[in-house]
Amino acid sequence: MNMMKVAKCPNEELSFTNCVIVNENDFPLKVRYIQVTNEMGKHFIYTIRHDRGVKPGHMGFNAIHRKQAMLSLDQERQLVGSLVLEADFLQKKSTTNDPYNTDQMSMSFMEQFAKHGFTVGQPLVFKFQDKKTLSLTIKEIEAADPEAVASGKKREPRKIDFGVLQANSSLARTSHTSLFSADWDFQKMGIGGLDEQFIHILRRAFASRVFPPEVTEQLGVKHVKGILLYGPPGTGKTLMARQIGKMLNAREPKIVNGPEILDKYVGESEANVRRLFAEAEEEEKRMGPNSGLHIIIFDEIDAICKQRGSVAGNTGVNDTVVNQLLSKIDGVEQLNNILVIGMTNRKDMMDDALLRPGRLEIQVEISLPDEQGRFDILKIKTAKMMDHNKLDHDVDLAEIATLTKNFSGAELEGLVKAASSSALKRYIHLGNKIEVDPNAIEKLKITRSDFIYSLENDVKPSLGTSDEALAKFIERGIINWGSTRELVEKGMMFVKQARSPETSNRLCLLLEGAPTAGTSAMAAYLAKNSDFPFIKVINSREMVGFMESSKCLRINKIFDDAYRSELSCIFMNDLEHLMGYSPIGPRYQSLVLDAMYSLLSASPPKGRKLLVICTSKRRSVLEELGLLSVFTAVIRVPYITHQEDIKLVLDESQALTPDEIDAIMDHICHGKVFVGLKKLLGLLDTMRVMKGVESRKRVASFVNLLEDEGVYTPEL
Structure with missing residues (x-):
């Protein structure tokens, strides 16, 4: 043919x-x-x-x-006129600073691959002399034009997708090294719930480094040299920094804990900082723009970069370390081949000079994951269970993600571990000795009940709800009497307002009433039923013996934690006690008052909603101190004054029999009652310990208690 x-x-x-x-x-x-x-x-x-x-x-x-x-139209084969190659190290760990002779590389390539066919985008492995093995990529192919060569006429080069390399083909080399590792895969990084933050870092920090150095020179811009990752503990800051180091085709990252820099000898701390940058400085001088990227990761960077002048003592070590770090990142002899990644839980403690453009200019908050983020993290942490069919069919990760509000990534990992332990426990038999079921490997399944048990008993979010503290205030529950129903409805209306996206992102509610009126129980009930993922209690009992400054720091810390959650509720019980108010004098702690005024007046960050519920026994004091004006609404919790309300409380308490209640009401029906709910419930507790006493004596004792406490006045 x-x-x-x-x-x-x-x-x-x-x-x-x-x-x-x-x-x-x-x-x-x-x-x-x-x-x-x-x-x-x-x-x-x-x-x-x-x-x-x-x-x-x-x-x-x-x-x-x-x-x-690799077929060409109307000719038997398509010849390569010129070939553009991009060279890189095959393995990141095999990088070297030794120079390569590109002319010799071209000759060696022609000798090894003459008559070979190539396609645009094709990867190649190339060993040059005794140097390291390189990875080559075909970036561009131009077709050979035999007619133009024969006639001596110049023609526009024609780009082709494939062709055969000839002995007279020419090679062009690109000196720019790929920024990202060849085997890097975003899907396999294991960072759940942080896609948005990661994309932001890629856009800001690495967009300029992807292009050859001449592009950034033409734009007249400098590379980003620093990133600060901040947020609550356990949210993935260290994991993200570690993955950034893995994905980049750079020198092996230097990871250092902030406190490791500090040294007791004079000048040694500053020398430790200089040593971290020494290798990058040497390569910058030798190779200029073609220098590789050097990554330095500082964990707990706030330990060495506190505000200058804020550390007590006259040694000034902290200040000089900050100065040394500033000069290395963006000083007179600034480096362009470094990327400093700092991580901290306390961004507010950092020196301001370190956060300006040119230094740690990209500041990314690694906050608590949302529901989709929690689902992604749970999927990553249970991937091996799914692969080995150890996750029972009744486990719905979407349901677990819904139940784990305000869990950090580390706490979700802890939940998976706790559920695994719960499942393993079923196959351990405790007797005279510990025995393991021999068929455990085949039968082992982590079920939904394992996750639920661990949620209720083992793992609680640090930025979650203070269930135990709230339970102490409402251990007797809420007794429904006339005004209580109205107060609960009114309070829940304000809770709904605080949650609504259409309203202000801060709502301060004050419940005021005389002592024993039940203001604390009412406030705790509203906080608990708000169903906010973050609920914390600020109580004077937890700060007994605190100095004013320590008390302010404690209150401020709780508000800072609240700002990290999308929906937060803070219950501040008894404002007068918190500020150390005493009517003798009168006296109060002015620092605490200033802190309260500032925190209650300030709005949370964008995208956060804060509900603050406070209680007070002296409204007039708050008004005199100027604190009353910061509240969105004030609800008064009254004393019980009506006979029918007394009967409702007695009926619901179940401390007395119906006959005893009727007898008591007959005694007090012609007098005046003025009693707080808390006081009345305390008197009813006395009746509970008199169960063996004759009914007539119990009734008389209760009426006498009302008179002795001054809450009941008989009609004369």
Whole structure:
């Protein structure tokens, strides 16, 4: 058979058949398949279709087939005129600072790969002399033009997708090294719930480094040299920094804990900082813009970068370390081949000079994951369980994500570990000795009940709710009497207002009433039923013996934690006690009052909603001190004054029999009652310990208690 020429398919419809189109004069109708062998010696099997639209001696291939088999139109093969290659180290750990002779590399490449066919985007492995093994990528191919060479005329170069390398082909080298590792895969990084933050870092910190150095020189911009990751503990700051180090085609990252820099000897702490940058300085001087990227990761960077002048003592070590770090990142002899990544839980303690542009200019908050983020993290942490069929079918990770509000990534990992321990415990038999079920490997399954048990008993979020503290205030529950129902409805209306996205992001509610009126129980009830993921209690009992400054720091810390949650509720019980108010004098702690005024007046960050519920027994004091004006609403919790309300409380308490209640009401029906709910419930507790006493005496004792406490006045 004669040599066949490659042609296009006669029309688009035939191109979509994925057949090779031939003329019936070239191939009998009974032939259904052909084998095509290209210049590389590769074989391809195709189905053929006969059509007179193809000229005799030609075969119609669609574009996909021509690219796959490296076939060119109307000629037997396509020759390479020039080839553009990008070189990189095959493995990041095999990087070296030794120079490479690119002319010798070109000659060696031509010797090794002459007559080889290449495709744009094709990866290659290339060993040059005794140097390290390189990874090459075909970036661009230009076709050879024999007619132009013969005639001496210049023609525009023609770009092609594939071709065969000839001895007279030319090579062009690109000196820019790829920033990202060849084996880097975003999907396999294991960072759940932080996609948005990670993309922000890629855009800001690495966009300029992806391009060759001449591009940034033309723009007149400098690379970003520093990133600060801040947020609550356990949210993934260290994990993200570690993964950034892995994904970049850079020198092995230097990881240092902040406190390790500090040294007791004079000048040694500053020397430790200089040593971290020494290698990058040497390479910058030797290689200039072609220097590799050096990554330095500081964990707990706030330990060495506190505000200058804020550390007590006259040694000034902290200040000089900050100065040394500032000069290395963006000083007179600034480096362009470094990336400093700092991590801290306390951004507010950092020196301001370190956070300006040119230093740690990208500041990314790694906050608590949202529901989708928690689902992603749980999926990552249970991946091996799923692969080995150890996760029971009743486990719904979406449900677990809903139940774990305000859990950090570390706490979610702890939850998975606790659920695993709960499942393993079922196959351990405790007797005279510990025995393990021999069939545990086959039977082991982590079930939904394991997760629920661990949620209720083992793992609690640090930025979650103070259930135990709230329970102490409402251990007797809420007794429904006339005014209570109205107060609860009114309070829950303000809770709903605090949650609504259409309202202000801060709502301060004050419940005021005389001592024993039940203001604390009412406030705790509203806080608990708000169903906010973050609920904390600020109580004077927990700060007994605190200095004013310590008390302010404690209160401020709780508000800072609240700002990290999307929905937060803070219950501040008894404001007068918190500020140390005494009517003798009068006296109060002015620092605490100032802190309260500032914190209650300030709005939380954008995207956060804060509800503050406070209680007070002296409204007039708050008004005199100017604190009353910061509250959105004030609810008064009154004393019980009506006879029917007394009966409702007695009935619901179940401390007395119906006959005893009727007898008590007969005694007090002609007098005046003025009693707080808390006081009344305390008196009823006395009746509970008199169960064995005669009913008539119990009634008389209760009436006497009311008179002795001054809450009941008989009518004369």
